Amino acid sequence: MTSITSAQDRPVAALRTRGDNRARGGAPNHLISAGATPSETTAGTPQRNDPAGHARTVTLRIRRQDHPRSLPYWEQFRVRVSSGENVVSMLRKLRLDPVTSDGRRVGPVAFEHNCMEEVCGACAMLIDGRPRPSCSTLLSELGDLIQLEPLPKFPVVRDLMVDRARLFENLKRVRAWVRLDGAYDTHERAPRMSQKQWAADYLFSRCINCGVCAAACPQFPDGAGALEPQADGFVGPAALAQVRLLNAHPLGGYDKPDRLHAIMAEGGLSDCGNAQNCVRVCPKQIPLTSAIGELGRQTTVQVVKDLFGG
Amino acid sequence: MSSIDNPHFVLRRLHSLLGVVPVGAFLAFHLWENSQSRFGAEHFNTEVVDALSGLNYLPFIEIGLIALPLAFHAFYGLAIIGSGRPEPLRYGYTRNWLYWLQRVSGVGLLLFILMHVAMTRIAGLMDPAIHADLFGHMRAALSNPWVFGVYLVGLWLAVLHLSNGLATAAISWGLTASAAAQRRFGWVCLGLGLLLGVIGTHGLIGYLIAPTTGIA
Ligand code: HEM
Ligand code: SF4
Ligand code: FES
Numbered sequence A: 001m002t003s004i005t006s007a008q009d010r011p012v013a014a015l016r017t018r019g020d021n022r023a024r025g026g027a028p029n030h031l032i033s034a035g036a037t038p039s040e041t042t043a044g045t046p047q048r049n050d051p052a053g054h055a056r057t058v059t060l061r062i063r064r065q066d067h068p069r070s071l072p073y074w075e076q077f078r079v080r081v082s083s084g085e086n087v088v089s090m091l092r093k094l095r096l097d098p099v100t101s102d103g104r105r106v107g108p109v110a111f112e113h114n115c116m117e118e119v120c121g122a123c124a125m126l127i128d129g130r131p132r133p134s135c136s137t138l139l140s141e142l143g144d145l146i147q148l149e150p151l152p153k154f155p156v157v158r159d160l161m162v163d164r165a166r167l168f169e170n171l172k173r174v175r176a177w178v179r180l181d182g183a184y185d186t187h188e189r190a191p192r193m194s195q196k197q198w199a200a201d202y203l204f205s206r207c208i209n210c211g212v213c214a215a216a217c218p219q220f221p222d223g224a225g226a227l228e229p230q231a232d233g234f235v236g237p238a239a240l241a242q243v244r245l246l247n248a249h250p251l252g253g254y255d256k257p258d259r260l261h262a263i264m265a266e267g268g269l270s271d272c273g274n275a276q277n278c279v280r281v282c283p284k285q286i287p288l289t290s291a292i293g294e295l296g297r298q299t300t301v302q303v304v305k306d307l308f309g310g
Numbered sequence B: 001m002s003s004i005d006n007p008h009f010v011l012r013r014l015h016s017l018l019g020v021v022p023v024g025a026f027l028a029f030h031l032w033e034n035s036q037s038r039f040g041a042e043h044f045n046t047e048v049v050d051a052l053s054g055l056n057y058l059p060f061i062e063i064g065l066i067a068l069p070l071a072f073h074a075f076y077g078l079a080i081i082g083s084g085r086p087e088p089l090r091y092g093y094t095r096n097w098l099y100w101l102q103r104v105s106g107v108g109l110l111l112f113i114l115m116h117v118a119m120t121r122i123a124g125l126m127d128p129a130i131h132a133d134l135f136g137h138m139r140a141a142l143s144n145p146w147v148f149g150v151y152l153v154g155l156w157l158a159v160l161h162l163s164n165g166l167a168t169a170a171i172s173w174g175l176t177a178s179a180a181a182q183r184r185f186g187w188v189c190l191g192l193g194l195l196l197g198v199i200g201t202h203g204l205i206g207y208l209i210a211p212t213t214g215i216a
Helices: A087-096 A165-173 A195-205 A212-216 A237-248 A252-263 A277-281 A288-308 B008-039 B041-053 B058-082 B094-126 B128-132 B134-142 B145-173 B179-209
Strands: A056-064 A073-081 A124-127 A130-133 A145-150 A156-158
Touching (some): A087 A145, A130 A277, A165 A237, A237 A277, A288 B008, A288 B145, B041 B134, B094 B134, B128 B134, B145 B179
Antiparallel strands (some): A056 A073
């Protein structure tokens, strides 16, 4: 048991809105619960954060791994938390005093986080068996037993830290950028975009490259055992969504045929099996399956152009 | 250019296309023809079986338009199945279950179709008496509850595979681009699948309840 807040182990029931995982169907619980009161959001300071007695002790089961090539093992901890906390803040608490439930002092659990506001994508992991960013997963959505595992399909660096370099490799494979170098006709007005198109495109620009969609995709190859970042197999939903976004960009559109040809090769669009898990688990609610449908249409037109000219 | 120099995309689209036409179209036609079983042996053996056997260029149609496209779809389908790792229990969403069922039904269909072709078309080639009274042959076979059960499962697997395949093919080709359109068309495919399934079940039952000779 951790000694941090174990002084008064008060049982509390209140404010835990949801005992099990977030609802199937991907309702954005973290958005709903984001309306937490100020006192709840000052997590990490056990003395202050729980005047109303919303603290509780949770049991954490963590799948640990010391080294990329060593075998994983489970360890259990007990941590005193308040309902306004999230999984990252809980892990930070645990790091201060990493003592297992059976009283062994162990090395601190490695995990990654940066922004703490679901914009950097670093913190994704399997929480109670489902891939989610851990910073935006509030403990109020979780039960008293919380199971954490590294994000599947990516090589484990250590404990809950994975190497997500493959996501970047996949963005490079599909040419997910806008070329600015080179000579352009300066007599033309600056490119314009309608409000409607802007609003539609904006949805895709919110991708944080967290890898959650890839983890849930049955067609995304399991690279957990790979020591080098892989650059083959299905590129995954996020990279396809960026093709959708950049093809619609006024300058990015110049390279639309190149991007389409990139996703018409092995591991491209047609490796999608339409299981559509991606759109259900994406924390940013990116319309990934619409992107895939739109790219289906773009590649259909492209293959006609390729075969018959034009 | 990728689509010409690299055949990957064209092969995938060919797999999808062949599943719809001719294989899917043939399945619908085949279920329609067999739904006439309830009109009895005479009608079925002459109006359905003999009429089809009398088609000109029949071997080209059977091999070129049905067997080869199905063989390509099936073997490329097996390769596609090998590239995926379904997790229907972890992600219990309908579409994810359908993704898994599409693969399970594909493998089931491959086995069922081999058995079905062997005990009808091939058996008819081996033994002219079977071909002459295909109705009686099927009626005898389907009178065994086990055979009937296998046919019922095979039928509904085929119908599920086709109707779900139509929904995913529409996404692959970009017919249904938005999620809303995909959902709408999904309902259309469900309706179509139920209709084909009912027609097929009706056909199976027809073999058992129809008069042996004459028209009902
Ligand atoms: C009655 C016979 C069959 C019909 C009518 C049929 C029809 C279809 C259709 C229309 C699709 C949709 C293609 C797309 O999503 O773009 C499909 C997909 C598929 N079929 Fe078949 N099929 C049949 C038999 C088989 C067999 C025997 C297999 C062998 C294992 C098979 C394996 C698959 C697989 C794996 C897919 C999914 C492809 C993907 O997700 O990309 N099918 N089928
Ligand atoms: S599309 Fe969604 S789930 Fe996938 S990487 Fe981007 S933000 Fe994460
Ligand atoms: S810490 Fe940046 S997304 Fe979670």
